[in-house]
Amino acid sequence: MTGPHALPPYLLAFPGPLRDQLVAAVLRGEKVSTTGLLVEYEIEGEELPPVGERSALIDSAGREVxxxxxTEVRVLPLGEVDLQHALDEGEGYSSVAEWRAGHEEFWHGAEMRAALGDPGFTVDDDTMIVAERFRVVERLPVAEV
Incomplete structure (x- = not known):
């Protein structure tokens, strides 16, 4: 959505297989929530997005899909994430422990640590996260690259 009414990009993970998997889950209606680290917003100097904000979901090829x-934005400690949020991430988790293990693997990965500028970054129960809930308003026609 280019031009004066362009929507901000909505990025899930880093470009590659994980992003493709997550975008596909959103488009299938399986993924209706996601989790980010509050520190990401702080490093980027970004405000938290407000409820009602519309964004363009971006795939690994950079296309708006x-x-x-x-519909909801919550800031809470990692240790307080509930089962419903974990299930609504649409990644097949059946428990908060599974959800957390998957997210810790991502957050402790080299790409995330590099993005945060901290090669030793780790999370614990007190790490503040941003839990977002969303809905698909419109699927966009995607031109082949």
């Missing part, structure tokens, strides 16, 4: 609308 859908318009999303935020």
């Amino acid at each position: 859908a318009v999303l609308e935020l």
Whole structure:
């Protein structure tokens, strides 16, 4: 969505297989929530997105594939994530422990540590996270690259 009414990009993970998997889950209606680290917003100097904000979901090829609308934004300690949020991430988790293990693997990965500028970054129960819930407002036609 270029031009004066362009929507901000909505990025899940880093470009590659994981992003492709997550975008596909959103488009299938399986993924209706996601989790980020509050420190990411702080490092980027970004405000938290407001409920009602619309964004363009971006795939690994950089294409806008859908318009999303935020329906909930919560900031809470990692240790307080509940089962419903874990299930709504649409990644097949059946428990908070599974969800957390998957997210810790991502957050402790080299790409995330590099993005945060901290090669030893780790999370614990007190790490503040941003739990977002969204809905697909519109699927966009995607031109082949």
